[in-house]
Amino acid sequence: MDASRTRVPRRLGPVAAWACALLLVTGCTGSGRGSDGAREGGTAQAAAPRAANDLQADYERVIKDVLPSVVQIQAGDSLGSGVVYDGKGHVVTNAHVVGDRESFRVTTASSEGAVAARLVSSYPEQDLAVIKLDRLPDGLRAARFGDSAKVAVGQIVLAMGSPLGLSSSVTQGIVSATGRTVTEGSGGGGTGATIANMVQTSAAINPGNSGGALVNLDGQVIGIPTLAATDPGMGDSAAPGIGFAIPASMVRTVAGQIVEDGRVTDSGRAALGITARTVVDDDYRPAGVAVVEVSDGGAADDAGMRPGDVVVRVGDTGITTITSLAEALASMAPGDRTKVTYTRDGDEHTAEVTLGEQ
Structure with a gap:
């Protein structure tokens, strides 16, 4: 038997005895305090169901309000989800949902049949895309997007979409963390994008949820569910309760440019201006x-870097792979100045670099 386990009852024993003694003293007073205590206990017991009913009512209200803004997208043989961006039929989703297709079939929460849609533009670097419905079905409603700066750990959230093809499905959880930088796999339909400031949630994110809505109890979309963490120790199967959503601020930035200009014109993503590959040691x-x-006129070119250099550090962050370089740059913005340490012919050099835009 584990010795640490045998200590638990002995540690709890005195506490339990002390609690019983306290209850005996309180119960033996026979005064009005005992009656008040009973009434307070009854009040607390009555308040608990009321609180649960209030929370349930909040869930039902949010679901009723938001589901008309969440659609199912059929891209060939693949299914995903999307969020109605405006009253003109624009729908924002993940780039990996649309893939390389140009036309889609979209089913809304209230429509009986699918509606045709076409691609406006896809931006794989941020795993976002916008499609547009050929017509506006009845009951369609544009989503309200929340303020990413107000998303806080512990907030209750609902994930809405079409997991495994089950349209208009809802799961619940909390915001587990904010500000995560996550790199998607490039296999299985992923874009390989490195995305900063993602919202981590315990709400279940399953295949088909991608492109749907992560919603707070004010009925605002605070993110687009994009991927679930995988556990390499379990054959890369999904790690339960660890999902990630692109924050609403980035969704508005990218979708807004696509709707306005037909493409992303200002990515806000920092770049060195190089094509590169991971190298290994002995x-x-x-x-x-x-x-x-090295791109002509890019950040690396201006700093004097050239093909054959090996980047080993950006700022204080060690760089070992393409992924680690992408993650380091994801935390920065175009125009930021940083030190890039690299080796050339076995010698180490450091350059001051003004980052460009991807």
């Missing part, structure tokens, strides 16, 4: 990022 461990090509 033990076949990732050891840096080798520059394959």
